[in-house]
Amino acid sequence: MLICSITTNNHIPRAKVMARSIKEHMPDAKMILCVVEKKLDPSLWEFSHFDHLVLAKDLGINDFETFIFKYNRFEAANSLKAKLLKYCLKKFRGKPILYLDTDIRLYGPLTEIQGLLKKYDILFTPHIVRPIGKASHIPKFELPILRTGIFNAGFMALKRSKESRRFLDWWDMRLDQYCYKALAEGLFFDQKWLNLALYYFNVGAITHPGYNVAYWNTTNRKVSLKKDSWLVDGEPLKFFHFSGAETGRLKSMVKKYAVDRSSVKCLLNLRDSYISELREMGQKEQKKADWSYDYFSSGELIQDESRIAYRVGYENFNQNFKNPFNQSNATFIEKNA
Secondary structure, three states, X not given: OEEEEEEOHHHHHHHHHHHHHHHHHOOOOXXXXXXXXXXXXXXXXXXXXXXXXXXXXXXXXXXXXXHHHOOOHHHHHHHOHHHHHHHHHHHOOOOOEEEEOOXXXXXXXXXXXXXXXXXXXXXXXXXXXXXXXXXXXXXXXXXXHHHHOOEEEEEXXXXXXXXXXXXXXXXXXXXXXXXXXXXXXXXXXXXXXXXXXXXXXXXXXXXXXXXXXXXXXXXXXXXXXXXXXXXXXXXXXXXXXXXXXXXXXXXXXXXXXXOOHHHHHHHHHHHHHHHHHHHHOXXXXXXXXXXXXXXOOOOOEOOHHHHHHHHXXXXXXXXXXXXXXXXXXXXXHXXXX
């Protein structure tokens, strides 16, 4: 199986923790990492758990600078998911392919994938897989999902098929221009598009409770520890999505909304162990790393207003110059005022 992910320099420790957990539980899997920077961080070459490293600019994207300029660091990483999956399908042969966000850690082999891909070409994981039981919890869990998307785009699995390629071409076309947060327009980065994919393509939903466990679904998934094995509703924990682990979001949500006290204790232990792994990988220093696409060629810091103005006036700006990084904030903010 091929497993790929995307990172920027500030999240390299996350990618390392993820890759190490993959090799621990799925040693035969091939790990591909795409780095959205101008050059590779030297520490990546020294880390044996990555089988293939590629810079985003080497994925074969036409007019890469005009593509990447309109997005900030977070948006850019999300916008590249379909392009990376297409790159992997073309470069590597013979195996299904998975995408995982870098803040995911495996706790067991993903043995269910192969069987499900016999029926479906594409697999997603819903944020939650059964109704929220308490009325007071609905605004915190179900309403946000209605706004941001049924499925979590931090994971997907694809079979090698014409249907999967058709899905990737469709998704890629949309992420090319519409991978940002604009809830009033119905957009939430790369994720909201997957609502439509459920009906356009041969998509299956993984409802195993041990897949994509995260703070947004622990209100109705009981996490426990039995003989050194993590369980979710009595089933093996397959992978945990540690979104919000470092900001305190995960901790605060778990303490307030998890199923019961024993679940809270287990979840906080998982979170603390994950934070320790990040520190081991150098997160304290690495998280301060600048993004190399945050600056014009002159060294001037690109303002968010410049990216937005470029995005809005893309066709006009693109006709006037090939590489927006050779301009300045004044070029975009004044002309779009």
